[in-house]
Amino acid sequence: MKKHLYISWVFALMLLMSFAVADFYSSMTKVDYLEASKTLKFTTKLNTAHISDAIKINPNTAGFEAEVKRYVNNNFDLYVNGSPKTLTFTGSQVNGESVWVYFEANGISEISTIRIKNTILLSSFPKQFNLVNIAxxxxxxxxxxxRGKEVNEVSF
Structure with missing residues (x-):
């Protein structure tokens, strides 16, 4: 009987531990090329609490969007065909647990390579993982x- 009780307690403890909270740190960016306007449009989704912690400002305050803009500009670099491109911030939107950030690069007529340096939240969260999908x-x-792989390049 004692053996069964012990096994039951071990099983119950393991079950409780499986529900322990583990933060997952990630961002996702979608990049679309608009041929008519020769523009790369970027849409980045971030966790609201994580970006708020990184920039040290409450997402419900008036200065949040300006700080997000500054942060993205300092942590995301774009090179097309080896040339650096200027990113223009077009807005952001807080939607519950997510912050959507919009920016673009204009005057891009043809792409053979895209190189991106993406350090968004990497200094704040060691296990941060950033994904970028380009169409x-x-x-x-x-x-x-x-961390350790902040720059990536693809060819078309």
Missing amino acids: YKGNQRTMNFQ
Whole structure:
């Protein structure tokens, strides 16, 4: 009987431990090429609490969008065909647990390579994982970034 009780307690403890909270740190960016306007449009989804912690500002305050803009500009670099491109922040939106960030790069007529440096949240969260999906003229490429692999390049 004692053996069965012990096994039951061990099983119950293991079951409780399986429900322990483990944060998952990630961002996802979707990149679409708009041929008519020769623009790369970026949509990035971040966890609201994580970006708020990183920039040290409450997402419900008036200055949140400006700080997100500054943060993204300092942590995301784009090179097309070896040339650096300027990213223009077009807005952000807090939607519950997610922050959506919108930016773009204009004047891009043809793409053979895209290189991105993405350090979003990497300094704040050691296990942060950033994913970037790029759609260009019917082709899809995926990049991933983490500490130690902050730069990635794809060819089309």
